[in-house]
Amino acid sequence: MTTIIAADAPLVQYALRLADNALVLGHRLSEWCGHAPMLEEDIALANIALDLIGQARPLYAYAAELEGEGRNEDKLAYLRDASQYRNVLLVEQPNGDFAVTIVRQFLYAAFMAPFWRLLAGSRDATFAAIAAKAEKEAAYHLRHSAEWLIRLGDGTPESHARAQAALDELWMYTGELFEADAIERGLIERGVALDPQTLRPEWDETVDRVLGEATLKRPPDGWMQTGGRTGRHSEHLGFILADMQFLQRAYPGATW
């Protein structure tokens, strides 16, 4: 058994969406380790990556438990192919320059910080517990990325241009954060999941405030890309998984 398909129960899918977002973004950030613009950022980006991987693990474990197929966090992370991954497209976008990484982190964290804060009140005790821990982490990720975005936007002409270009490039991936499909609707009604639309005002407010301070222009809401949460990804995810899953694929069944 080298490739698995996760159960399609809504709760399992919801846990996987959250877990995949965290793992894929954590993977991207971990690519910086040893290559960041300064030592402090090598450490800070690794820290954020560690938080995200740390969020993904209990979510995968929970998904595996809900499935009841005898899988675990590693089977779900390492044996699903790209079409089975449920992360939003934003988090799989390449690191680009430091501005792209910071903008990607900021746009995501501006959503996730309030998301975890509210999910801590979920009727599902496991989600609530995971959210309560992640809330503090996401608040730090937001602070860190917002501070950098302000520095870059209001730094030199070059950093301003790079930050604006990154924002313009990634903006079309922000719409997907606010989507809720039939899988989520039922969970939202039961008070287990969050309606992402309720986070819109806070996200808008955070983005406008930080972009204002950074002297950056908010791009217009044009066409928004979508598909990650149903398994239609960009070309990038396949390469991420090729790296990540290499050992598990090359030596099936081994214990590491």
Place this chain on the structure above:
Amino acid sequence: MYTQALNTREAIGPVEDPEHEARFQARVDGEEKVEPNDWMPEAYRRLLVRQISQHAHSEIVGMLPEGNWITRAPTLRRKAALLAKVQDEGGHGLYLYAAAETLDVSREELVEQLLAGKAKYSSIFNYPTLTWADIGAVGWLVDGAAIMNQIPLCRCSYGPYARAMIRICKEESFHQRQGYEIILTLSRGTAEQKAMAQGALNRWWWPSLMMFGPSDKESQHSDKSMRWKVKRFSNDELRQKFVDATVPQGLYLGLTFPDPELRFDEASGHWAFGAIDFDELRQVIAGNGPCNHERMKARRKAHDDGAWVREAALAYAEKRRSRRDTARAA
């Protein structure tokens, strides 16, 4: 600790101030710590700057071979542990640069020296990490050798260095156990995994022994370093301690060492080992190791690509300061 490249011959300079020097030596002999504002011989300061900065550079360059496997780590637990380990090494670099800065030299200056190819770092990091087992071997052997070197440095006469080392040693011994645990898991795994573990041991064993530097017969530098209680054991003493500690660990796993002359010597109670190919060490130090160019290229690229970010941070800090001043003046 990665100081093998320090073993260059350097005469003890002329005494600058015999009276101060004598008092200084008496303090060192009495195991008192020297602190940044204390008088110290210029040669002592230079020795420390060189040793601490080489150590810091080694931590930073050392992030590269292990960082290689973060995205490919085979389980989420291993991935998190490896990422945390490489992050620790970055933290070690940071404390060490800070310790060096207490000796009137800036981190920027030291980094410039590294990137210009004027400063050394441990040549162990010029070897490639080819399989996942290498991550185990690096933790077990390289961090293991580092600990042998570093534990005595926790008692180094220079206070800021000694204190940095205490903190670093705790983390290094955690890294060493973690690395050994990876090798242990592999050596109890499938035939392919065992072969992977053995291959990594074969490749990393001799370079690890070289981490202790040339043999005592060849290195005279130690006098000064010993007298000032920066170094407390000779290269060969530390190397022997490492071999004695490590060989039983490898044998316990059912692995073999790539040294046909390795045997336990009942008379001395030590493991005797074959001759080290110091030519190889000299070649790697001279820049001819398998990854010297790649490592330096990666460091330079990170530095160059990050220049605009550092400039932006400075420009922003400057703007803020002037805005605050203007606000205050108004």
